[in-house]
Amino acid sequence: MIRINLAPREARGPARAPLVRAAAISVLTVLATCAGLWxxxxxxxxxxxxxxxxxxxxVERDGLAPRLALHRELTAELRSLVAREAALELIAAERVPWTAKLDQFVDxxxxxxxxxxxxxxxxxxxxxxxxSGRGPGSLxxxxxSGSEEWDQVARFLEDLSDLESTPFMEGFAPPxxxxxxQSSVDEELAPAVVWSFPLELEFAPTQDTGGKR
Structure with missing residues (x-):
């Protein structure tokens, strides 16, 4: 259908240039196509x-999988070793080094x-x-004592309890x-006077650490 604008020229709008509009549409189309392609x-x-x-x-994850498995194994082994070391330390703390104790006693x-x-x-x-199940243990x-002086027994116990001179009493309760x-008096013997005395030492009870002994 053909439309004819019968309005006066003064009332008409500016004449449209079909070529310019077509060019603008083409440019927009090209830009849209380029944008879509980009x-x-x-x-x-x-x-x-x-x-x-x-x-x-x-690929990196697959390469790390064996390392992670090895890390878990080593961690579990480390925990086992730590627990074993703690058990050995507990056993060592419970034991008495009798060889060293007897050497210190004789010295x-x-x-x-x-x-x-x-x-x-x-x-x-x-x-x-x-x-042994019979208390904390004892010696x-x-x-x-081959002397008329009874205080020699006290001197012996004093030296035995002196931790600066000997560590023998470590672990024992005070005597x-x-x-x-006086068990015997015989002037023909040396020593002539002999005193008998008992030596009774008990181990100090070990402290309970964390409910374990």
């Missing part, structure tokens, strides 16, 4: 890059005799370990006050 290319490149990155990460007896502080000897010596001996009886 967006499609950008999406294609981005998706391809992401896919490549995901593939690389998956104290010998050093006192050499220094002229006392002359003591023992007929027997019995020990009860902590794990007992039948002692003899009881010395007591004894």
């Amino acid at each position: 967006w499609g290319w950008l999406r294609l490149v981005t998706v391809a890059g992401l896919a490549s990155e995901v593939a690389a990460l998956e 104290t007896v010998a050093d006192g005799e050499v220094a002229g502080r006392y002359l003591v000897w023992f007929d027997d010596l019995n020990v009860t370990g902590r794990s 007992s001996a039948a002692g003899q 009881a006050w010395p007591e004894g009886t």
